[in-house]
Amino acid sequence: MAQPQILNRLINKIKGLTLNVLSGTGQLESLIKDFPSSPFPQFQATERPDQAISSLIRGKFLIILDGTPVVLSAPVSFFDFFQKPDDLNFNWLFKSFIRLLRLLAMGLAVFLPALYVAIISYHFYIIPVNFLIPLAESRARVPFPPIIEVLFLEIVIELLREAASRLASHLGATIGVMAGVLLGVAGLSTGVISGSLVIVSMSTLIASLVLPCSDLGLSTRILKFSAIIFAAVFGVLGLVVTAAVTFAHLITLESLGQPYFQPLIPFKLGKNLQKRGGNDGKPTSDHC
Amino acid sequence: MENRHQITAKQLGIFILSSQVGLGVIGLYPALPKTVGHDGWIAILGAGVLSSISIAIIIALLRRYGEQSIFEINRYLFGNFFGQTVNLLLLLYLSFLMIAAFRYFTEFIKLFTLETTPELILALLIIVPTAYLSWYGLKPVARFSTIIFFILFCIVLLSFSTISRARLTFLLPVGAADPTALLKSIALAFLSFIGLELTVFLYPYVSDKHNVLKSVITANLCTIGFTLIVFLITTGLFGENLLKTQVAPLFNLSRYCRAPYFGRVDLFFILLWFPLLEGTFRSYFFTTYDCMRRFFPCKNQKILFSLYLVLTIFFSRLPKDFSQASQLAQIVNILGFAVIVFLVLCYLLSLINKRGVKSR
Numbered sequence: 001m002a003q004p005q006i007l008n009r010l011i012n013k014i015k016g017l018t019l020n021v022l023s024g025t026g027q028l029e030s031l032i033k034d035f036p037s038s039p040f041p042q043f044q045a046t047e048r049p050d051q052a053i054s055s056l057i058r059g060k061f062l063i064i065l066d067g068t069p070v071v072l073s074a075p076v077s078f079f080d081f082f083q084k085p086d087d088l089n090f091n092w093l094f095k096s097f098i099r100l101l102r103l104l105a106m107g108l109a110v111f112l113p114a115l116y117v118a119i120i121s122y123h124f125y126i127i128p129v130n131f132l133i134p135l136a137e138s139r140a141r142v143p144f145p146p147i148i149e150v151l152f153l154e155i156v157i158e159l160l161r162e163a164a165s166r167l168a169s170h171l172g173a174t175i176g177v178m179a180g181v182l183l184g185v186a187g188l189s190t191g192v193i194s195g196s197l198v199i200v201s202m203s204t205l206i207a208s209l210v211l212p213c214s215d216l217g218l219s220t221r222i223l224k225f226s227a228i229i230f231a232a233v234f235g236v237l238g239l240v241v242t243a244a245v246t247f248a249h250l251i252t253l254e255s256l257g258q259p260y261f262q263p264l265i266p267f268k269l270g271k272n273l274q275k276r277g278g279n280d281g282k283p284t285s286d287h288c
Numbered sequence: 289m290e291n292r293h294q295i296t297a298k299q300l301g302i303f304i305l306s307s308q309v310g311l312g313v314i315g316l317y318p319a320l321p322k323t324v325g326h327d328g329w330i331a332i333l334g335a336g337v338l339s340s341i342s343i344a345i346i347i348a349l350l351r352r353y354g355e356q357s358i359f360e361i362n363r364y365l366f367g368n369f370f371g372q373t374v375n376l377l378l379l380l381y382l383s384f385l386m387i388a389a390f391r392y393f394t395e396f397i398k399l400f401t402l403e404t405t406p407e408l409i410l411a412l413l414i415i416v417p418t419a420y421l422s423w424y425g426l427k428p429v430a431r432f433s434t435i436i437f438f439i440l441f442c443i444v445l446l447s448f449s450t451i452s453r454a455r456l457t458f459l460l461p462v463g464a465a466d467p468t469a470l471l472k473s474i475a476l477a478f479l480s481f482i483g484l485e486l487t488v489f490l491y492p493y494v495s496d497k498h499n500v501l502k503s504v505i506t507a508n509l510c511t512i513g514f515t516l517i518v519f520l521i522t523t524g525l526f527g528e529n530l531l532k533t534q535v536a537p538l539f540n541l542s543r544y545c546r547a548p549y550f551g552r553v554d555l556f557f558i559l560l561w562f563p564l565l566e567g568t569f570r571s572y573f574f575t576t577y578d579c580m581r582r583f584f585p586c587k588n589q590k591i592l593f594s595l596y597l598v599l600t601i602f603f604s605r606l607p608k609d610f611s612q613a614s615q616l617a618q619i620v621n622i623l624g625f626a627v628i629v630f631l632v633l634c635y636l637l638s639l640i641n642k643r644g645v646k647s648r
Contacts, residue, residue: 122402123555125551125552126550126551126552126553126555127550127551128549128550128551129551132551234402234405234413235401235402236401236555236558236559237397237401237402237410237413237414237562238413239559240559240562240563241413241414241416241417241562244416244417244562244563244566245416245417245420247432247435248417248420248421248428248432249420251428251431251432252420252421252424252428259431261431265431265434266299266431267434
């Protein structure tokens with residue numbers, strides 16, 4: 001099921017490394033991936049045996065590094081990061097629904113705050129009149145322009161996430177929730193942030209937590225900030241350009257020579273249908 | 289990325305479709321209603337048939353020479369010196385069209401989204417996705433063009449959502465236009481099919497050449513269908529008199545659309561317009577760069593590409609305003625028509641001068 005030429009490519013990449021120390025699979029990944037500067041993961045890291053087995057069954061290769069619990073699988077596609085091994089336990093209908101939901105979550109996590117900035121700063125005319133009045137009232141108390149307001153809240157949320165990840169799991173969750181609630185209430189009552197922004201930022205946070213892969217979550221966070229900045233400068237056009245460049249990057253990317261955005265682009269209908277069954281996955285490609 | 293220029297015939301078809309519909313549909317207005325009024329759809333159909341015949345002839349020409357592009361074919365047909373001169377003229381045509389498309393694209397973005405932003409800043413912004421894709425080769429450019437189907441689907445959906453407000457009487461009586469004007473308008477409507485000539489430059493990159501005819505003809509049929517739908521619906525909605533005064537009826541169509549819970553929905557369609565308009569520019573930008581690369585071989589591709597990028601932005605700034613940009617686009621469209629006629633003549637010439645023709 002696996003393709004020997006992909007394996008040879010992988011072996012050649014690993015053989016080509018000249019290293020004295022290799023501290024982990026993450027370091028290895030950054031050394032052998034096709035596009036080293038890309039924010040998107042090009043190998044799938046897992047500690048779960050069932051996920052590793054699932055990858056092997058689908059014709060992928062595993063890189064196991066002695067002394068580390070993390071295994072890398074490749075070649076991967078963008079859509080592999082929206083799957084979890086547990087998904088196989090569901091009916092195909094639920095499975096497809098959950099994956100679509102995760103894709104939507106990624107879109108929201110990247111573009112929702114930027115869309116808010118673009119609409120409030122430039123294109124407020126798309127908001128219906130009966131909603132425009134409460135929105136204007138909530139914004140009237142905020143002394144900052146939308147970009148400062150959004151960046152402030154998003155940076156606080158990122159700090160909170162980082163702080164929560166450094167603490168023990170039971171402490172991290174409690175402190176995260178408490179800090180979020182207290183900061184939100186204090187920010188609203190002092191007029192530092194508007195109520196509508198709290199809704200937008202919390203929706204973005206929830207959406208980013210839906211993504212099953214942490215590597216993709218990091219890419220999402222980086223893209224979110226660039227989209228916010230471009231939307232603040234160029235409005236919806238900045239948003240479209242960010243989306244276009246991201247999309248262009250995704251279709252240019254390859255994982256071990258295999259198109260990253262397949263089976264959507266290049267479109268492979270047979271492959272889409274097979275994936276639904278969950279036991280296909282020849283990582284074949286005609287390089288088009 | 290291995291074989292970063294190799295594409296399939298299907299991808300070439302999508303690439304051609306993308307290059308045709310972007311500025312082609314906009315370029316059609318308001319010239320067509322001014323010449324033949326509401327009978328413009330007959331002109332579109334006529335031009336569609338004519339363009340399909342041109343495609344068949346052009347691909348027949350390419351097939352006679354196997355793996356060669358028009359640059360090699362011209363050298364066989366006209367000899368080394370004259371062949372290279374013709375090639376240089378073709379390269380100039382591509383550059384001219386690409387620059388006109390870019391300027392037109394920038395002007396539209398300025399007119400409909402950011403009126404106060406300096407055009408140079410807009411130009412620098414909107415060239416980014418195209419430049420990024422073109423640097424990585426034809427394959428990503430062709431892959432990116434696939435989104436044209438989603439955009440066309442959304443625009444057709446928008447058009448049909450306004451159909452209830454269209455009047456059939458605006459399209460009647462059929463055939464009211466003067467036959468001479470109708471013939472003239474076929475040439476005018478042919479301009480929205482400009483883009484098909486890119487086949488002759490990219491043909492060597494196609495892996496399954498036997499499918500090229502089918503794919504490019506299918507792409508052309510899609511363009512005919514899309515242009516017809518847009519023309520019929522906008523004429524039915526605005527009427528020919530109002531249509532003559534509009535710069536971009538497709539933009540105005542979105543203002544007719546009403547959606548619950550939104551003040552205005554035209555913003556969503558502006559989002560769709562960006563990749564659609566960019567399609568024409570992207571196709572010509574890549575093809576011009578690729579031809580330039582082949583024409584003037586340079587070891588350092590980074591320098592050549594950077595220079596090309598800077599020159600594109602510089603030359604696109606030369607027209608003073610929107611009206612000059614429109615005039616430039618009209619001249620370029622006529623040149624496109626002339627290039628297609630030239631390619632048909634090349635086929636006829638290849639029947640006489642058989643140098644370089646592959647035996648079957």
